[in-house]
Amino acid sequence: MSADSSGLKRPRYPMPDFVKNALDERGLMLAYKQRPDYQQNDYIGWIDRAKRQETKEKRLLQMLDELEAGGVYMNMKHPASEKG
Template sequence: MPDFVREALDSRSLRAAYEARPPYQRNDYLLWINKVKREDTKLRHLEQMLAELEAGNVYMGMKWNG
């Protein structure tokens, strides 16, 4: 996990919510954030992941019943 993702999870107290997700979701999020080249897009993807973790019932823009 990149440091900037770890720091964002910790600063918003979302590490436990992230760790509670299935491994495929954690991997998808990290790949989705890191595969893009532009920094603003990385940050937008990161923010979406954080918002979805806060909501708890959303995964990649789709309803999720975890």
């Protein structure tokens, strides 16, 4: 993979269908797209690198919960994404 026009220096991970479906089902695609490119990419890479399916699902749920709550990124405070 090569860097794309988003300015990321790391490879851009393609979004797996199960992640896209989960974002659509929970109505969180907009919240996902509003996050910086590096966060979108980190979430996808982190989820997809899990070896076990149950770990992928656990990570996916964490991402969805963080997007829904706002103000959190990878269990860290992220004031820029807080919901008002």
